[in-house]
Amino acid sequence: MILPTSVFIAFELALLLKPFIIITLKGDVGFRPLDQVLTMASLLVCGVFFVWSLMECYRLIQRIHNPEDELAKQKDMMMVLLRSKHMPTIMIEKVAEYYNYKVGKANIINSSNDLIHSLPQPLTNEIKLVLNERYIRRIPYFSEWHSDIVEWLTLSAHEEFFMTGDIVINVSISSFEGLIVVKAGLLAVYSSDNVETEHLIDGDYFNEMSLFTDCEVSACEVVAITHCQVLLLEKDVFRTLMRKYPNLFYSMRAQLIRK
Incomplete structure (x- = not known):
């Protein structure tokens, strides 16, 4: 220990x-x-x-x-802090909901667990690959790429959490610059006319065009219908790797343009 x-x-x-x-x-x-x-x-x-x-x-x-007891203490302390700052009730309720969310619980417990942080980096990377590599490899553009490249993309991606009702991408505003892969949850896509066009579930991906453009403005809005867990692969990180593989970079861009 x-x-x-x-x-x-x-x-x-x-x-x-x-x-x-x-x-x-x-x-x-x-x-x-x-x-x-x-x-x-x-x-x-x-x-x-x-x-x-x-x-x-x-x-x-x-x-x-007793991780649940530690989580309850952290939640109580956070509630006291938010109330002392006179935060709106809706914001306090949203934070409380995050503490009750099972993925949120795991994230909070892991962040305060000294044993997790003490793991050697190779073992940490192996765990991350087991958890996330299948989501990256499932994307058609990456399915035929060498396994070393796919592993690097997986390790470079990081997780984000969105609560119900959160706007992941906004219309006509410069969107998150990178590929977004849905790991868990349900999201809705709305057109610029505020018409719901499709749903995104586990394994779906979007915003891939932003990997190749310098000023990508979204023509749709993506909203979390349920609590969601996603993987984010940032444009700058992706381009840094692609400098070593220009053929793959331009091949993927050509596929996106034809799409």
């Missing part, structure tokens, strides 16, 4: 202070009043840091065995 840094800080401080305790059990040694004061002060401070290290260990065990 990997302990948080604060445990080691407290323990090391206690060890550093321990030599200052000048009590000895050998022989009859007379102490000056100042020696006695320094001894008791050092012993007290040393004990405080040892207790601190034990408390940090206890907190870690509690977080591991």
